[in-house]
Amino acid sequence: MPLHPIIRIRNKKNETSIYFSLKSDLWEFFLGQQYQLDKVHANGIKVNGCAILPFQKSFITDCFKQEARDLVNAWIRNSHFDAVIDFDKEMASETDSKTILSNMHESDFLHPNELGYQRMGEIIDLKLFK
Numbered sequence: 001m002p003l004h005p006i007i008r009i010r011n012k013k014n015e016t017s018i019y020f021s022l023k024s025d026l027w028e029f030f031l032g033q034q035y036q037l038d039k040v041h042a043n044g045i046k047v048n049g050c051a052i053l054p055f056q057k058s059f060i061t062d063c064f065k066q067e068a069r070d071l072v073n074a075w076i077r078n079s080h081f082d083a084v085i086d087f088d089k090e091m092a093s094e095t096d097s098k099t100i101l102s103n104m105h106e107s108d109f110l111h112p113n114e115l116g117y118q119r120m121g122e123i124i125d126l127k128l129f130k
Contacts (some may be wrong), residue, residue: 026068029073037080048128049081051088056098058110066098083128090123091116 040047051073054107055061091112093099100109104116112120 020055029051029072030079033075034079041080046082048083048085049076049079050085051076053087053110053112054092054098054100055110056096058108060110061127083125085124085128087120087123090119 032063037047053068055069056066077084077086091100091104093101100112100116104112104119106113
């Protein structure tokens, strides 16, 4: 399944003019993803979901983008995936759950560094892919 919610969230520029557009984009995204999940499941294929990483303090931080991330992550955690790999919870700072761990990003509070990718790899239960 394509991982494009972060791209849609990032491309929104102005909070006041696009807030409702973002909400409708998310609703459209959820419907489309659920349709794809249903089709894949109908063919006996398992699908795992992954939560979006925290990005507070990054160049894409806005309160409405954080809200969108929270909505997408809630949908991922509560949808019909066979399993969820919760990178959000595993990579969140202990002091601020909306910010990536301080030693796990490329100095931009958005992209994981080598240590961050290693941690992400370590939390994946490989039994999910059997």
